[in-house]
Amino acid sequence: MSDHEDDIIFWQDVLESVQAGRAANLKCPFCQKESIEVTKRERVTSVKCTAKGCGHYIEGRFSAEDVAE
Numbered sequence: 001m002s003d004h005e006d007d008i009i010f011w012q013d014v015l016e017s018v019q020a021g022r023a024a025n026l027k028c029p030f031c032q033k034e035s036i037e038v039t040k041r042e043r044v045t046s047v048k049c050t051a052k053g054c055g056h057y058i059e060g061r062f063s064a065e066d067v068a069e
């Protein structure tokens, strides 16, 4: 198992919120701060914690229309 697959488990709740269109006030699963920044480039969504000393992030195709494919 890769580290990336590990991370997806931690990000599950955040990714579900992003899929549901709630990109504000998301809580980082690592530092528990509401410092998550969601950006979309092409069809790739980046979910990143901007808290100092944390910086965990995950990237992929998480939007609802992509999942529906």
Ligand SMILES: [Zn+2]
Pocket (backbone or CB within 6 Å): 028, 029, 030, 031, 032, 033, 035, 049, 050, 051, 054, 055, 056
């Ligand atoms: Zn964090």
